Amino acid sequence: MNKIVIDEIRVFENRLECFYSVSGDWEKYFIAPYTFIVEYSKSIDKVPPSVAIIPFLCNILPVVWIFDAEVILEDIDKDFYDSIEEFKQGFINMYPQLSFKGKITPSKITENTQEDSYKTAAFFSGGVDSFDTLITHIDEAPILMTLWGADIPFEDQVGWNLVDNYIGSLANDKNLDYVSIKTPIRRFLDEAGLSEYVVKGSGNNWWYGFQHGIGVIGHATPYAYQYKVKTIYIASSFTEEDRSTCASDPSIDNFVRFCGSRIIHDGFEYSRQDKVNRISEYVKRTGTPLHLRVCWESEGGSNCCHCEKCHLTILCLLAGKNDPREYGFNYKNDELAGMMKDFRMEIHFTHPSCNILYHIIQKELHKNYAINEVDKSLKWYYKMDIEKELSAQKRVMYRFIRKAKKLLGNYID
Numbered sequence: 001m002n003k004i005v006i007d008e009i010r011v012f013e014n015r016l017e018c019f020y021s022v023s024g025d026w027e028k029y030f031i032a033p034y035t036f037i038v039e040y041s042k043s044i045d046k047v048p049p050s051v052a053i054i055p056f057l058c059n060i061l062p063v064v065w066i067f068d069a070e071v072i073l074e075d076i077d078k079d080f081y082d083s084i085e086e087f088k089q090g091f092i093n094m095y096p097q098l099s100f101k102g103k104i105t106p107s108k109i110t111e112n113t114q115e116d117s118y119k120t121a122a123f124f125s126g127g128v129d130s131f132d133t134l135i136t137h138i139d140e141a142p143i144l145m146t147l148w149g150a151d152i153p154f155e156d157q158v159g160w161n162l163v164d165n166y167i168g169s170l171a172n173d174k175n176l177d178y179v180s181i182k183t184p185i186r187r188f189l190d191e192a193g194l195s196e197y198v199v200k201g202s203g204n205n206w207w208y209g210f211q212h213g214i215g216v217i218g219h220a221t222p223y224a225y226q227y228k229v230k231t232i233y234i235a236s237s238f239t240e241e242d243r244s245t246c247a248s249d250p251s252i253d254n255f256v257r258f259c260g261s262r263i264i265h266d267g268f269e270y271s272r273q274d275k276v277n278r279i280s281e282y283v284k285r286t287g288t289p290l291h292l293r294v295c296w297e298s299e300g301g302s303n304c305c306h307c308e309k310c311h312l313t314i315l316c317l318l319a320g321k322n323d324p325r326e327y328g329f330n331y332k333n334d335e336l337a338g339m340m341k342d343f344r345m346e347i348h349f350t351h352p353s354c355n356i357l358y359h360i361i362q363k364e365l366h367k368n369y370a371i372n373e374v375d376k377s378l379k380w381y382y383k384m385d386i387e388k389e390l391s392a393q394k395r396v397m398y399r400f401i402r403k404a405k406k407l408l409g410n411y412i413d
């Protein structure tokens with residue numbers, strides 16, 4: 001039988017430490033030493049073990065379910081314990097070809113009641129989704145939370161410093177509290193091995209399809225308990241129309257509860273183009289410039305302007321009649337044509353759910369520009385028949401061009 005025993009939970013000052021033992025065939029998916037240590041930039045010294053265990057539990061529950069394992073622990077928050085079956089159902093519905101079993105066996109269940117509070121918090125990276133959530137709830141003065149260890153590895157200290165300073169100064173400007181959380185979220189499990197195990201039945205890798213939503217959310221709990229935060233927003237990446245199987249989904253996130261607090265999967269009603277438009281309306285209305293940070297390709301936390309995420313956001317900004325250079329994308333005029341040419345190649349390799357967004361962006365372009373007004377580097381997009389462009393033959397052709405480019409390097413363009 002696969003089993004995990006929580007041996008000890010320690011909390012002191014701004015740090016929580018979880019020590020555990022694993023037994024059974026699934027042990028190979030856990031990376032030694034069997035500890036899970038999380039550091040907050042603020043003190044969490046009043047957090048009881050029944051709450052301090054939640055970040056770890058949120059990150060192992062999908063593994064527990066897939067491998068029909070048992071978790072043995074001393075104490076668990078009642079709200080969280082009661083919500084587990086509810087958010088597990090989101091995974092069951094999402095991946096009907098997999099079976100989600102396993103059980104949690106606590107020695108006791110503790111009710112952690114909170115005084116009434118209206119405080120809110122929001123996970124914030126500086127990208128389009130989280131900026132949209134921030135401006136939606138700006139009147140609530142949400143506490144900004146960000147994780148170090150999810151997209152930025154511990155080794156990239158320079159990149160982290162830039163991100164940390166960027167969010168810190170934004171929080172300062174907007175008069176918001178900010179907490180950063182250093183976590184081993186991507187270091188304690190064998191992600192590659194788990195991906196291999198589930199990819200056939202789910203079509204997803206482990207991080208994207210099983211861990212990243214719930215795993216990130218769990219980190220809010222100790223902080224929310226100590227500072228009496230009632231609602232925590234996590235920004236959506238998709239909408240009902242382009243929804244695809246992904247561990248951050250309203251059917252999962254919205255069912256996570258703890259200590260009388262809850263999670264809201266925010267902005268699900270808005271497409272990426274809607275969000276970009278909302279952000280630019282906010283900038284125009286308030287007269288305060290915003291620098292988006294959408295890129296994870298470049299070390300150092302700035303937008304590279306050469307990856308698909310940068311290209312897509314630049315396109316959305318242009319479609320909405322905005323100058324991307326006022327939103328943190330630094331490129332020269334004569335570079336745009338090349339960037340959009342690369343984007344044309346990239347759209348052939350994206351997930352089919354992106355097609356819906358491509359249509360939305362094209363509609364926005366048609367709404368805001370006549371054909372003779374649109375920049376010549378965007379004309380192909382303006383005129384393209386999306387279905388034809390993304391047809392199987394074209395995909396094969398682009399795959400061929402990409403291979404040829406790789407082989408011949410700079411000789412063809």
Ligand SMILES: [Zn+2]
Nearest residue numbers: 295304307310
């Ligand atoms: Zn980029």
